[in-house]
Amino acid sequence: MSLTVFALTGAALVGLGVYGLLALPHLLRRIMCFNLIGSGLFLFFGAAGARGAAVDAIPQALIITGIVVALSASALAVGLVVALARRTGHAALPDEDRAP
Amino acid sequence: MSALVVVLTLPLVTALTVLLLPARARVPVVLASSALIVLAAGALALAVWHGGPVTLAVGGWAPPLGIALRADGLAAALIMMSALVMGAVALAAQFELTPDRVGARMGFGFWPLMLLLWAALNAVYLSRDLFNLYVGVELLSLAAVALVALSGSAQALAAALRYMIFALAGSLLYLAGVVLAYGAHGTLDIGLLAVRVPAHTDALALGLMTAGLLAKTALFPFHVWLPPAHAGAPAPASALLSALVPKASFLILIRLWFEAMPDLASGAALLVLAALGAIAVIWGGVLALVQKRLKLIVAYSTVAQLGYLFFIFPLAGGDGSAQPWAAGAWTGAMFQALSHGLAKAAMFLTAGIYIAAIGSDRLGDLRGLARTLPMTGFAFALAAITLMGLPPSGGFTAKYLLMTSAFAAGQWPWALVLAGGGVLAAAYLYRPIAALFAQRAQTAARPIPRAWQAVPLVLAALSILLGLLSAIPFDLLQIGRPAPAQEGL
Numbered sequence: 001m002s003l004t005v006f007a008l009t010g011a012a013l014v015g016l017g018v019y020g021l022l023a024l025p026h027l028l029r030r031i032m033c034f035n036l037i038g039s040g041l042f043l044f045f046g047a048a049g050a051r052g053a054a055v056d057a058i059p060q061a062l063i064i065t066g067i068v069v070a071l072s073a074s075a076l077a078v079g080l081v082v083a084l085a086r087r088t089g090h091a092a093l094p095d096e097d098r099a100p
Numbered sequence: 101m102s103a104l105v106v107v108l109t110l111p112l113v114t115a116l117t118v119l120l121l122p123a124r125a126r127v128p129v130v131l132a133s134s135a136l137i138v139l140a141a142g143a144l145a146l147a148v149w150h151g152g153p154v155t156l157a158v159g160g161w162a163p164p165l166g167i168a169l170r171a172d173g174l175a176a177a178l179i180m181m182s183a184l185v186m187g188a189v190a191l192a193a194q195f196e197l198t199p200d201r202v203g204a205r206m207g208f209g210f211w212p213l214m215l216l217l218w219a220a221l222n223a224v225y226l227s228r229d230l231f232n233l234y235v236g237v238e239l240l241s242l243a244a245v246a247l248v249a250l251s252g253s254a255q256a257l258a259a260a261l262r263y264m265i266f267a268l269a270g271s272l273l274y275l276a277g278v279v280l281a282y283g284a285h286g287t288l289d290i291g292l293l294a295v296r297v298p299a300h301t302d303a304l305a306l307g308l309m310t311a312g313l314l315a316k317t318a319l320f321p322f323h324v325w326l327p328p329a330h331a332g333a334p335a336p337a338s339a340l341l342s343a344l345v346p347k348a349s350f351l352i353l354i355r356l357w358f359e360a361m362p363d364l365a366s367g368a369a370l371l372v373l374a375a376l377g378a379i380a381v382i383w384g385g386v387l388a389l390v391q392k393r394l395k396l397i398v399a400y401s402t403v404a405q406l407g408y409l410f411f412i413f414p415l416a417g418g419d420g421s422a423q424p425w426a427a428g429a430w431t432g433a434m435f436q437a438l439s440h441g442l443a444k445a446a447m448f449l450t451a452g453i454y455i456a457a458i459g460s461d462r463l464g465d466l467r468g469l470a471r472t473l474p475m476t477g478f479a480f481a482l483a484a485i486t487l488m489g490l491p492p493s494g495g496f497t498a499k500y501l502l503m504t505s506a507f508a509a510g511q512w513p514w515a516l517v518l519a520g521g522g523v524l525a526a527a528y529l530y531r532p533i534a535a536l537f538a539q540r541a542q543t544a545a546r547p548i549p550r551a552w553q554a555v556p557l558v559l560a561a562l563s564i565l566l567g568l569l570s571a572i573p574f575d576l577l578q579i580g581r582p583a584p585a586q587e588g589l
């Protein structure tokens with residue numbers, strides 16, 4: 001039962017993230033949306049991997065690795081956004097709606 | 101086996117070492133280490149050639165507990181091609197990306213990023229575990245995005261961010277598929293997935309992973325990020341991005357569709373993949389035809405050339421896998437990957453030489469440069485022969501194999517696209533060649549060292565040699581070929 005709740009929460013996070021990714025031009029929000037989708041997937045992964053009474057260690061190990069990967073990707077992305085904002089004064093891609 | 105460990109770890113170790121070294125020692129250390137990795141790649145290819153696929157269970161743990169690394173003929177060929185391209189790019193970059201020429205940041209940043217990219221490529225070529233592949237392809241994307249942003253101009257930063265959005269979305273789609281596959285089967289090893297009990301989520305998992313990898317391979321309609329990113333990076337970085345990076349995600353597609361889940365390859369899905377490839381060939385070619393800058397022409401040509409790779413799916417996958425023409429189509433697509441890698445790297449390096457010589461890559465400014473820089477003009481023309489698919493180049497062997505398979509399979513539309521794509525390539529490459537070999541020089545060129553000019557020439561010559569000596573790579577590619585492509589034509 002609780003596993004279903006985890007899996008549904010994960011799915012909801014992915015949905016929120018996808019919506020934000022499509023709707024929000026501000027690059028910082030997009031990066032946060034990527035993290036939302038990632039977190040949703042990891043939550044779903046934990047729920048889907050926990051089969052039966054015994055704890056499956058492999059999804060946990062993979063999730064931790066995935067979090068590290070997501071962290072480094074976010075760090076690089078934020079660095080690029082800051083550099084772009086310093087150059088252009090806008091934290092959005094040039095041919096899209098300019099973020100406030 | 102030790103060669104396998106060296107190609108995997110030495111780039112990573114050198115990337116970290118370079119960060120600590122003083123500026124003077126940086127380039128010699130990178131060049132020495134690159135030479136070692138090229139040697140190790142050669143040793144690995146020899147080991148695969150003589151003894152069949154080389155397998156390494158990391159830490160002595162066999163799957164499903166541990167992670168398997170395996171070098172089959174295809175992986176060995178790609179590692180060898182990447183090593184040659186990387187070595188050549190390092191040789192060219194020592195002339196091109198000197199700190200006094202391009203600034204301290206680019207002069208420093210290129211080297212660790214190049215080595216990280218190399219480590220990620222080799223990790224993807226060798227991995228047999230879907231999650232390990234995810235980490236590899238993510239490391240690859242991060243290094244590639246950083247290379248695009250290297251110049252630090254607003255244009256390059258925007259191109260890098262657009263690339264990153266596509267790459268991250270692709271990674272997450274792929275990850276979602278991996279999660280579903282693990283949830284259904286409890287394993288992510290490709291060999292174990294091949295013998296799994298089919299589950300009803302398999303098709304969704306494969307679809308998600310494929311969509312993610314297509315975004316990273318820049319197949320039409322996911323190609324929009326590629327031209328600004330590849331044209332905006334410094335030329336040696338463009339060479340790596342265009343020649344090698346898309347091949348890694350394409351290889352994962354091959355592993356998925358031919359090795360992990362060949363039973364899911366329905367005719368309609370294979371047709372869609374190849375149709376997107378066909379559109380990419382035509383659309384990329386048409387857009388390359390109207391560009392005014394050399395680097396953009398070469399970048400759009402990458403969009404077109406990557407399209408050919410996807411003809412492998414209907415010709416060698418699904419029901420077609422048991423047919424006699426499957427082996428030809430499979431090998432043809434791999435030849436295309438290898439020869440495009442060599443020729444495209446050569447082309448971007450020549451573009452770098454022209455930019456260093458006259459400070460521009462606009463076609464109008466390139467007029468007559470073949471007179472002042474004859475070696476570079478010759479290198480560009482040789483690389484163009486491979487991309488057009490004229491004999492005796494590697495590109496010709498690739499297109500010949502694909503075309504005969506298409507006719508043998510009765511799927512003649514692909515052959516039409518192959519012929520049309522060749523004509524388009526000839527047309528869009530004629531414009532820079534006509535400009536280069538024009539009678540009168542437009543701009544005075546700065547002198548370029550001969551050693552630098554020789555680097556793209558060697559790469560372009562290798563892409564021709566690939567066609568002349570096609571028997572050796574042909575046999576290497578057959579070693580450890582996945583079961584769905586076992587029959588010979």
